[in-house]
Amino acid sequence: MEKHLIWEILLTNGIITHEQLSDALRWQKSHPDEDIGNILLSRGLVNDAQLLAAYAQRLDVPLVEKDLVVKRPEVLKLVPESLARRYGIMPLDINNNKILIAISNPEDMSVIEDVKMSSRMDVSIVLASRENINGAIERYYKNLELFYREEQTEVQTISIVSDDTAKKMDEIESNVNNTPVVKLVNNLVQQAYIRQVSDIHIEPFENDVLVRMRIDGDLVEVMRLAPASLASVISRIKILSGMNIAEKRVPQDGRFAYSNDEFKVDLRVSTIPTMYGEKCVMRLLNTGGENLLSFEQLGMTKENIARFEHMLSAPNGIILVTGPTGSGKSTTLYAVLNRLRKPTINITTIEDPVEKQMFGINQVQVNTKAGMTFASGLRALLRQDPDVIMIGEIRDYETAEIAVRASITGHLVLSTLHTNDSVSTIVRLIDMGVPPYLVSASVNAIIAQRLVKRLCPYCKRKHAISDSEKVLLGDDGITESFEPVGCPECNHTGYSGRIAIYEIVELDHRIRKMISTNAPVEDIKRVAAENGAEFLADNLRELVRRGVTSMDEFNRIIYTVS
Numbered sequence: 271m272e273k274h275l276i277w278e279i280l281l282t283n284g285i286i287t288h289e290q291l292s293d294a295l296r297w298q299k300s301h302p303d304e305d306i307g308n309i310l311l312s313r314g315l316v317n318d319a320q321l322l323a324a325y326a327q328r329l330d331v332p333l334v335e336k337d338l339v340v341k342r343p344e345v346l347k348l349v350p351e352s353l354a355r356r357y358g359i360m361p362l363d364i365n366n367n368k369i370l371i372a373i374s375n376p377e378d379m380s381v382i383e384d385v386k387m388s389s390r391m392d393v394s395i396v397l398a399s400r401e402n403i404n405g406a407i408e409r410y411y412k413n414l415e416l417f418y419r420e421e422q423t424e425v426q427t428i429s430i431v432s433d434d435t436a437k438k439m440d441e442i443e444s445n446v447n448n449t450p451v452v453k454l455v456n457n458l459v460q461q462a463y464i465r466q467v468s469d470i471h472i473e474p475f476e477n478d479v480l481v482r483m484r485i486d487g488d489l490v491e492v493m494r495l496a497p498a499s500l501a502s503v504i505s506r507i508k509i510l511s512g513m514n515i516a517e518k519r520v521p522q523d524g525r526f527a528y529s530n531d532e533f534k535v536d537l538r539v540s541t542i543p544t545m546y547g548e549k550c551v552m553r554l555l556n557t558g559g560e561n562l563l564s565f566e567q568l569g570m571t572k573e574n575i576a577r578f579e580h581m582l583s584a585p586n587g588i589i590l591v592t593g594p595t596g597s598g599k600s601t602t603l604y605a606v607l608n609r610l611r612k613p614t615i616n617i618t619t620i621e622d623p624v625e626k627q628m629f630g631i632n633q634v635q636v637n638t639k640a641g642m643t644f645a646s647g648l649r650a651l652l653r654q655d656p657d658v659i660m661i662g663e664i665r666d667y668e669t670a671e672i673a674v675r676a677s678i679t680g681h682l683v684l685s686t687l688h689t690n691d692s693v694s695t696i697v698r699l700i701d702m703g704v705p706p707y708l709v710s711a712s713v714n715a716i717i718a719q720r721l722v723k724r725l726c727p728y729c730k731r732k733h734a735i736s737d738s739e740k741v742l743l744g745d746d747g748i749t750e751s752f753e754p755v756g757c758p759e760c761n762h763t764g765y766s767g768r769i770a771i772y773e774i775v776e777l778d779h780r781i782r783k784m785i786s787t788n789a790p791v792e793d794i795k796r797v798a799a800e801n802g803a804e805f806l807a808d809n810l811r812e813l814v815r816r817g818v819t820s821m822d823e824f825n826r827i828i829y830t831v832s
Contacts, residue, residue, distance in 0.1 A: 286310060286316065290315050294315070307321050325376050331396055334758055335398075337402065337405065338403065345370075349388055350388065359372065369385065369394070371396075376397065396758045451499075455503065461483075468484045469554070471484070472495075474544060479497055479503075500547045500548070501547070504541065504548050510539075511539040521542040522540070522541050573802075577776060584682065590664075600625050601770075602717065604625070615657040618659055621660070659673075661673055663687070674704055691806065715775065717773065719806075720770070720771050720806060720830070723819060728759040730817065734750055735821070743814065751820065752820060753821070776801070780797050811824070
């Protein structure tokens with residue numbers, strides 16, 4: 271590709287005029303140390319974004335406009351903070367023995383040479399604004415030494431040979447409020463929040479402690495700790511979560527809240543003993559109501575939104591949201607509650623845990639130890655004059671029976687259930703012990719859903735559909751799709767974020783009669799299709815057609831929804 275001068279690109283793109291360029295070139299003749307880009311910038315003829323876009327076009331490198339994300343934390347050790355601040359650069363990744371850095375001034379070649387000397391690696395670049403780079407420097411280099419140098423954590427390992435020895439060990443581990451451990455745990459949570467992580471896994475093995483984070487549904491390794499540091503890190507998390515640090519032989523559950531000047535997040539914590547120590551999983555719960563999504567943001571089609579609006583207009587009945595763990599059921603329910611929330615109606619929920627706090631809605635936390643189960647809490651809620659009840663999950667017959675009876679006595683009930691698709695939910699309720707006639711009388715609609723990874727819009731490329739893929743798609747009209755490539759914008763995964771696919775089945779008089787007579791699932795599904803229901807496979811196929819997701823994702827999801 272021919273490399274044009276920067277002013278030629280600006281001129282061709284219509285950002286500057288010939289007169290402005292001529293004036294700037296005359297100035298440069300008497301000031302040869304200034305490059306033409308900075309002259310145009312200082313005169314206000316171009317802005318930072320326009321100049322960076324022109325450089326990206328000239329050098330044929332990506333321009334990162336979103337917040338910069340470090341994929342491998344160890345890259346920060348290769349570029350000292352002083353060097354990053356002096357040149358306004360940000361190290362992002364290591365790939366094929368090359369270090370990737372973000373830079374705002376590609377004309378300064380001395381930067382590349384200094385990074386080569388510091389990292390002892392070849393350098394590749396992406397462009398980003400100085401403001402974006404400075405923000406990343408502040409986020410990632412803050413407390414760097416304590417965050418990434420896990421060997422600073424002081425841990426004493428003691429073999430348990432008696433009760434007295436065990437007590438001594440617990441006393442030592444209870445004193446884990448030393449700065450390195452505190453900083454390590456705090457920064458794990460901060461990094462997880464910045465990367466929009468759903469779960470943090472701390473996993474002990476023979477020679478390493480693996481720390482992984484779940485991003486867009488996939489686990490990504492972020493660091494490894496020395497095995498000696500595991501006990502103090504787990505003890506610190508247990509203290510925060512209100513767990514018993516002396517008990518290491520049985521699973522434990524807890525939760526804690528983390529907040530700083532920028533954000534607040536709740537974490538649900540679970541530990542379990544393994545061969546090499548306790549494994550810990552922390553699930554991040556963004557409890558703020560400002561994170562609520564609309565139906566459009568969830569990815570619903572116009573047809574499905576119309577069906578949803580019609581269902582929510584009913585004064586009573588049950589609406590069930592189904593799918594496996596991690597399919598976004600709770601997010602959908604909160605979007606429904608947000609749509610229903612009005613000063614004129616009483617909405618009460620019973621949840622385990624309360625994932626988002628919503629003003630104007632009475633939210634009850636399940637507490638099994640204190641005797642507050644879904645069933646007992648639901649009985650109490652019915653005496654609170656509710657109009658709408660949301661049950662976090664129907665797990666047993668007792669809860670299902672109370673929910674059904676609440677719905678047929680004038681309440682709108684929302685809940686979740688673990689089933690593969692919408693129609694099989696009917697069978698699940700009957701298997702729980704709810705009589706078919708009560709299922710047909712109470713259930714208004716069933717929504718099944720899955721989360722599908724979105725292709726990165728910056729690097730996805732076209733892919734010709736093969737004959738075997740056409741058969742799998744079930745649509746000869748789709749001749750091409752897009753496939754993931756990987757770039758700095760998506761952390762080289764090829765995907766960026768997720769979108770939900772939905773299957774909404776409303777129960778009309780025909781389907782209700784079929785349920786009462788124990789009709790086969792296939793017959794109910796056929797009638798639902800005749801009523802215009804869109805199934806998960808249909809939504810998924812449409813996403814492939816539009817280039818939102820890939821054939822790899824289609825293959826992964828289709829076997830769970832067929």
